[in-house]
Amino acid sequence: xxxxxxxxxxxxxxxxxxxxxxxxxxxADAIAYAYFMKHEPATRKCTMKGLQEIVAQFCKPDQVDSIxxxxxxxxxxxxxxTIFEVDFYGRHDQxxxxxxxxxxxxxxxxxxxxxxxxWIQETPDAVPAQKTAILKLKKEQRKARNLELALTWNxxxxxxxxxxxxxxxHNFQERMDEEDAITQSKSRMLKWALTHNRLEFVKxxxxxxxx
Numbered sequence: 001x002x003x004x005x006x007x008x009x010x011x012x013x014x015x016x017x018x019x020x021x022x023x024x025x026x027x028a029d030a031i032a033y034a035y036f037m038k039h040e041p042a043t044r045k046c047t048m049k050g051l052q053e054i055v056a057q058f059c060k061p062d063q064v065d066s067i068x069x070x071x072x073x074x075x076x077x078x079x080x081x082t083i084f085e086v087d088f089y090g091r092h093d094q095x096x097x098x099x100x101x102x103x104x105x106x107x108x109x110x111x112x113x114x115x116x117x118x119w120i121q122e123t124p125d126a127v128p129a130q131k132t133a134i135l136k137l138k139k140e141q142r143k144a145r146n147l148e149l150a151l152t153w154n155x156x157x158x159x160x161x162x163x164x165x166x167x168x169x170h171n172f173q174e175r176m177d178e179e180d181a182i183t184q185s186k187s188r189m190l191k192w193a194l195t196h197n198r199l200e201f202v203k204x205x206x207x208x209x210x211x
Contacts, residue, residue: 031071151189
């Protein structure tokens with residue numbers, strides 16, 4: 001109900017991504033409806049009147065306008081919202097944990113592209129070579145974070161997708177003490193997979209090492 005909308009709005013204002021389970025009723029359906037109305041108008045016939053009617057089902061009449069306003073703020077940035085579709089029988093296209101990870105990945109990339117990277121590119125006193133080096137490092141850090149999340153959640157399928165974007169170090173053990181953050185991250189992941197018996201990830205890492 002209204003409390004859920006408030007919780008979602010609080011998360012949005014704290015720069016956190018949201019996964020909305022469309023079809024679960026009330027606030028979730030209202031947020032999903034508003035998302036489609038704003039970001040997919042060509043494929044969904046959603047109207048402001050329709051949104052107001054959905055909201056009116058779970059709040060008092062004098063609350064409708066304010067809750068609609070809060071919902072519209074929630075869906076302002078497309079990349080911050082992931083809609084998880086569930087049909088009448090509870091069927092869905094992908095597991096919820098995959099949807100959550102994808103939401104984190106999408107929002108992280110958006111923040112990188114519109115925040116850190118944009119700031120770096122617009123810095124007047126940075127020479128082109130410095131900008132290129134910093135941008136490359138930021139992108140590599142993001143890829144490493146994504147792969148670490150997939151490893152922690154034990155999702156080798158997502159790990160395969162993320163690993164395809166960069167290569168794991170060949171001589172990882174010899175370079176464990178290097179100060180390079182990317183080197184340490186890749187080395188740590190392979191060591192962690194070995195010690196925690198994540199065989200699918202160990203295989204994945206071994207198959208994608210630098211030659």
